Amino acid sequence: MTTGKILAIESSCDETAAAVVTRDLRVLSSVVSSQIALHESFGGVVPEIAGRAHLEVMEPVVEAALVQAGASMTQPDIDAVAVTAGPGLIGSLLVGLSAAKALCLAWGVPLIAVNHMEGHLFAAQLENPNVAFPAVTLLVSGGHTEFIEVRGPGHYRLLGATIDDAAGEAYDKVARYVGLGYPGGPAIDRLAQGGNPKALKLPRAMMGDGLDVSFSGLKSAVIRAVDRDDQLELADIAASFQAAAVDVLVAKAMRAVDLVDAKTLVLGGGVAANSELRRRAQEACDEAGIACALPSLAMCTDNAAMIGAAGWHRLAENGPNDLKVGADPSWQLEMEVLT
Ligand code: KG4
Ligand code: ZN
Numbered sequence: 001m002t003t004g005k006i007l008a009i010e011s012s013c014d015e016t017a018a019a020v021v022t023r024d025l026r027v028l029s030s031v032v033s034s035q036i037a038l039h040e041s042f043g044g045v046v047p048e049i050a051g052r053a054h055l056e057v058m059e060p061v062v063e064a065a066l067v068q069a070g071a072s073m074t075q076p077d078i079d080a081v082a083v084t085a086g087p088g089l090i091g092s093l094l095v096g097l098s099a100a101k102a103l104c105l106a107w108g109v110p111l112i113a114v115n116h117m118e119g120h121l122f123a124a125q126l127e128n129p130n131v132a133f134p135a136v137t138l139l140v141s142g143g144h145t146e147f148i149e150v151r152g153p154g155h156y157r158l159l160g161a162t163i164d165d166a167a168g169e170a171y172d173k174v175a176r177y178v179g180l181g182y183p184g185g186p187a188i189d190r191l192a193q194g195g196n197p198k199a200l201k202l203p204r205a206m207m208g209d210g211l212d213v214s215f216s217g218l219k220s221a222v223i224r225a226v227d228r229d230d231q232l233e234l235a236d237i238a239a240s241f242q243a244a245a246v247d248v249l250v251a252k253a254m255r256a257v258d259l260v261d262a263k264t265l266v267l268g269g270g271v272a273a274n275s276e277l278r279r280r281a282q283e284a285c286d287e288a289g290i291a292c293a294l295p296s297l298a299m300c301t302d303n304a305a306m307i308g309a310a311g312w313h314r315l316a317e318n319g320p321n322d323l324k325v326g327a328d329p330s331w332q333l334e335m336e337v338l339t
Pocket of ligand 1 (some may be wrong): 004140141143167168171183185189246269271272273274275300302
């Protein structure tokens with residue numbers, strides 16, 4: 001079945017997405033409908049609003065993905081449906097999972113439950129099929145900051161993680177405090193480009209210790225600095241915060257690379273769209289003589305193509321799931337842990 005096609009569905013947070021991905025990981029279509037505008041005025045994702053919005057756009061998004069791939073609801077030409085079953089918001093996950101189950105029943109094809117984080121780990125492979133292993137993936141999103149050794153598809157070891165806030169969470173909280181709205185990451189990224197990264201003296205926590213990171217102290221230090229001095233330029237706040245966050249992420253990522261003798265550093269997750277993180281990661285990899293896989297911005301943030309890629313792997317490894325499979329809002333990806 002070399003020409004097989006998976007329809008993938010993603011609805012774990014605030015993007016409703018569908019994609020068609022072939023067995024050899026060609027993306028025939030990838031449609032993403034963002035809810036950012038709906039949540040903006042609340043300063044963050046409101047779970048009830050997210051669930052309802054997924055419900056409204058799920059069908060047109062799936063239909064658009066099929067049509068862009070040259071198929072349709074009645075002539076789907078699809079061999080399996082992959083869907084994010086966790087982690088994420090329960091109400092949002094259930095919309096995608098129920099849609100996927102209904103399509104499996106209607107079309108008589110198997111269901112594959114995919115872990116959202118495994119999707120992010122597969123995203124780089126869609127654009128860089130020749131990623132050399134072992135790789136270290138720095139997974140940085142609104143809910144995660146993890147350094148993961150990837151020995152090959154499906155073989156993961158957790159090397160380090162945040163002990164408190166995720167990097168994206170720190171970006172969003174700092175942005176909200178200084179009135180930049182939601183999501184804060186892109187706004188800080190833009191503003192930082194015109195600011196002085198040395199304007200505020202900010203901590204680089206746990207730099208000397210292992211591979212874990214901490215962002216809650218950095219976030220509090222920015223808030224204290226802003227409270228102390230209301231004359232600070234927004235651009236300088238953004239640039240200083242970003243410099244501190246990126247210093248820590250890149251230093252730890254390169255320490256992880258050294259530890260496992262990685263051939264590639266891969267970035268994944270929404271914060272991997274950050275221009276300064278991308279620039280500094282590339283620079284550090286060039287210096288170390290290893291490859292740096294930087295997925296396109298669309299592949300860093302939530303999408304269904306990455307769920308399709310992980311879905312093919314799960315289908316080959318574990319076979320299809322029973323249609324009774326449930327959503328798991330705190331589903332932990334199975335990984336070895338560095339001891
Ligand atoms: O992976 P993602 O789309 O959703 C999950 O959290 O799973 O990541 C969203 C996060 C948000 O915290 C957002 O502020 C952050 O990624 N983000 C960025 C940038 N673009 C998105 N953070 C820093 N710089 C960016 N350019
Ligand atoms: Zn995500």
